[in-house]
Amino acid sequence: xxxxxxxxxxxxxxxxxxxxxxxxxxxxxxxxxxxxxxxxxxxxxxxxxxxxxxxxxxxxxxxxxxxxxxxxxxxxxxxxxxxxxxxxxxxxxxxxxxxxxxxxxx
Amino acid sequence: xxxxxxxxxxxxxxxxxxxxxxxxxxxxxxxxxxxxxxxxxxxxxxxxxxxxxxxxxxxxxxxxxxxxxxxxxxxxxxxxxxxxxxxxxxxxxxxxxxxxxxxxxxxxxxxxxxxxxxxxxxxxxxxxxxxxxxxxxxxxxxxxxxxxxxxxxxxxxxxxxxxxxxxxxxxxxxxxxxxxxxxxxxxxxxxxxxxxxxxxxxxxxxxxxxxxxxxxxxxxxxxxxxx
Numbered sequence: 001x002x003x004x005x006x007x008x009x010x011x012x013x014x015x016x017x018x019x020x021x022x023x024x025x026x027x028x029x030x031x032x033x034x035x036x037x038x039x040x041x042x043x044x045x046x047x048x049x050x051x052x053x054x055x056x057x058x059x060x061x062x063x064x065x066x067x068x069x070x071x072x073x074x075x076x077x078x079x080x081x082x083x084x085x086x087x088x089x090x091x092x093x094x095x096x097x098x099x100x101x102x103x104x105x106x
Numbered sequence: 107x108x109x110x111x112x113x114x115x116x117x118x119x120x121x122x123x124x125x126x127x128x129x130x131x132x133x134x135x136x137x138x139x140x141x142x143x144x145x146x147x148x149x150x151x152x153x154x155x156x157x158x159x160x161x162x163x164x165x166x167x168x169x170x171x172x173x174x175x176x177x178x179x180x181x182x183x184x185x186x187x188x189x190x191x192x193x194x195x196x197x198x199x200x201x202x203x204x205x206x207x208x209x210x211x212x213x214x215x216x217x218x219x220x221x222x223x224x225x226x227x228x229x230x231x232x233x234x235x236x237x238x239x240x241x242x243x244x245x246x247x248x249x250x251x252x253x254x255x256x257x258x259x260x261x262x263x264x265x266x267x268x269x270x271x272x273x274x275x276x277x278x279x280x281x282x283x284x285x286x287x288x289x290x291x292x293x294x295x296x297x298x299x300x301x302x303x304x305x306x307x308x309x310x311x312x313x314x315x316x317x318x319x320x321x322x323x324x325x326x327x328x329x330x331x332x333x
Contacts, residue, residue, distance in 0.1 A: 020193035071258035096264040
């Protein structure tokens with residue numbers, strides 16, 4: 001039985017606690033990376049990371065990209081959407097097709 | 107063309123022909139795999155993008171609701187309200203095999219039977235804005251899980267497509283032409299050897315006949331008689 005985690009700044013993620021997801025508020029990226037690795041090797045199948053935190057630890061996010069589990073998914077934080085999540089999808093297209101033929105105009 | 111020297115023998119020829127046959131078959135299969143993966147990937151990635159836009163929009167509005175809720179009550183009350191969650195979400199992970207790519211499939215379960223049992227606080231000291239905020243977040247949770255599933259699937263498939271594409275290209279542009287060039291080289295060399303053996307035998311035969319019948323001497327004698 002797996003669980004779902006949410007990692008990011010407290011203001012961006014406290015709401016998810018009400019839904020029954022495990023929230024891990026972090027303020028400094030170093031700590032965030034540690035927590036991410038710990039969660040990934042634990043019982044978490046899906047880890048939502050705020051875009052703001054993900055931008056600070058790109059290599060840690062990249063590490064889990066090609067593993068089946070966990071799914072590390074970026075979500076926008078309270079400060080607004082940085083477009084990093086959409087960029088991740090575009091990156092997949094680029095990797096598969098060679099160039100972004102689907103969402104280039106967006 | 108042949109980057110590596112091969113022995114021009116029949117055994118090596120057989121080996122190269124076998125290699126070419128395997129490479130051609132593998133190339134065809136991998137190309138089919140790539141095409142099918144690509145078709146499924148493009149379908150999935152469109153869904154991925156749509157889900158992502160929906161989830162990001164949902165989170166944005168939920169965050170706005172939370173800010174409003176926070177404005178209406180003290181921070182301590184808010185923290186206390188959300189401190190001990192009532193609900194818990196568990197995931198069942200299953201694997202789906204798509205063209206030899208293992209894709210996780212998530213099935214979520216809530217601890218209490220009622221999925222909407224999400225308000226972990228009494229309604230006396232919190233504002234109704236908080237209820238709205240929690241509700242708006244709960245509404246996008248299924249989409250968020252679906253997003254996690256498709257996004258992971260897209261990432262895994264993208265890397266598999268990349269690998270398959272490289273293999274297809276390597277077979278098409280390196281392995282197959284190399285085997286063909288080798289086969290051509292060996293066939294030419296063997297033909298050449300056969301011709302030279304044939305000529306040598308003819309020559310030897312001529313020499314043996316000459317030894318036995320002395321044609322040249324007889325011919326010379328005949329010429330002298332004529333003159």
